[in-house]
Amino acid sequence: MSGKTLRIGVIGTGGIARNRHIPGYQRLDDVEIVALCDIAPGLAAKVGAEIGVEQTFSQAREMFDKVDLDAVSVCTPNVAHKEMTLLALEAGCHVLCEKPIAMDVAEGQAMVDKAKATDRILQIGLHYRFTSEAQTVKRFVEAGELGDIYYGESTYFRRRGIPSWGVFTQKRLQGGGAMIDIGVHVLDHTLWLMGNPKPVSVFGNTYAALGNQDGLFSPWGPWDTKKFDVDDMAIALIRFENNATLMLRACWAGHIEKTFEEMRLMGTRGGAFMKPLGIFQDKHGVMVDITPKDLPKVEPHFQEIEHFCACIRDEAQCIVVPEQVLDVQRIIDAIYTSSDSGHEVIL
């Protein structure tokens, strides 16, 4: 398949498609966006006119019937991830599906099973794995520099960052709020760096502390406080089969000094922090801080699309392993269950 032009379709032409997926494919040689689909009347046509794509649809089934595609990006609300992905796989397409994989692990499992059955690539849009920092820490971990990792701590706290566009704040369409929007990234890339140990128990709590309050300042424009029915904050403590523990914190809006993102790993032979990236060990008789120099500047969204296309061409092995993504969804489901019940959830 290498050398042939890849024919790409995009389902869901909202923000992430227009800002990330479409420009990503456009930058690649031998890749062409040939079809767009969006359920909103006329939207696919409007976007198509802007980018020079003539075949536009409002029904995905029609698109697959009429257009010969190699792969699609699924950029719809979460509630449609499963249906669109199954359709695409059945039509013989490889799929790059936005995160989270689906509304729950059962849906995700169906998608993964279908991908196996059709022998097609299913890559979920967990682009944090593609950052310079994550890629570098992964190399350190795989070289044994951290030893056995027994503790992870990962946080993305925004002081004020509730997305006011799209359908992010509607449970019916997304299945969750901060946890499945930014929490999933924080959880997934940390888990990946820890070596994807099997989760055995989850204790979590979610909050809608600011989402329903009127009159709060928002640099991203106002959101509908009446319709807000998801979580704006999620925290969890996850225990793994190898006795490792992960502390997870994600928040769209909270009364803190300022937004910050941090990840810490502690292993028997070394630790890591980002950002800025630092590795910490004992070497040469003292405690040393290892600071990588000249990390390449990468655009993670573009990297994941480039990776997806390389995988389709059999030039790479997909680093976003579907079984790992299902474990992430298992944890997410358990966080909500634990939050509702007030108890630890055993997986």
Add this chain to the structure above:
Amino acid sequence: MAIRVGVIGLGMGKHHARVYSASEQADLVALCDLNEKLLADYQSEFGVDQTYTDYQTLFSEANLDAVSVVLPNILHDTVAIAALEAGLDVLCEKPMALNAQRAQNMLDAAKATGQKLMIHFNYRFSPPSQFLKRYVDEGNLGQIYYAKTRWLRARGIPKLGGWFGQKALSGGGPMIDLGVHRLDLALWLMGYPKAISVSASSYDMLGAKIAEASGAKYDVEDLVSAFVRLDNGVTLNLEVSWAGGTEKREDMLTAIYGTEGAAIQRNRGEGYDFEAVGLRDVAGQFAEISPRALPRSVPTAVDHFIDCVANDCPPTATAEQGVILMQIIDAIYQSAAEGREVRLDQ
């Protein structure tokens, strides 16, 4: 049993005295200086029994095991040789002597008498330097091929009018006073290669002017730049000044570069706070390795000397190394005077 030690010269010598005084392995029993006021002050500060204004009397009466020689450079060889011949082990300040021949005489006397002669290369004995030596010795640099070392001051001529600025008494200016430390550090990190050739320039543009303005005696250089080829294939760039060549008050760096990594020791800011870092690939990623915390202190050069005398083992800052250093310094001054490369391998 504590060794009996004395200090000759109470300028910088007070630092030696402090370490002897604090050490359980040493008994500071005597001080010697021409200046009787200094003698009295330090005698009471350190609780010392005996004071002398004449070193020969010190040697014959004080019954010492070892002595620190902390005098103007011109006196190093005379006093050190006298001490060695009196049966004492000697810790001699840097530079070893005014020139290589006089340094060689000291080394010969040490060999002939069987006494220990250590040169006070104290910059080796700091936590950053000790960390870096270990880092280099572990092989982290691969094959070393390039080095830089410098000590520059924007305006920092010591004690204008004193012996530092008079060649007959000091042997030279910043090269022999400051450069000797950074040159020693570089050579020590590399395992003390010898020099094959030296090409150098020296200047006294600023020093002479400054001295003239205050009517002080001054006939040494204020800046040296040298290019040294070493017998291990390494090229060493050396810059030393106490006036000019930098914008900083103190500008010190010693950096060794190899095929796989680099080792760097430098001062932070413009003072005497030092740091050491390694540079190399870790897990395939080019990275800087810097100690988060170093031991707050390591045994000083004087502590090492005490240990060697008490336990009869050879000091690591050797007289042989002192002579190699003086040979390079001689060649630097010669090259600067003649305006051409000087070869040391012929």
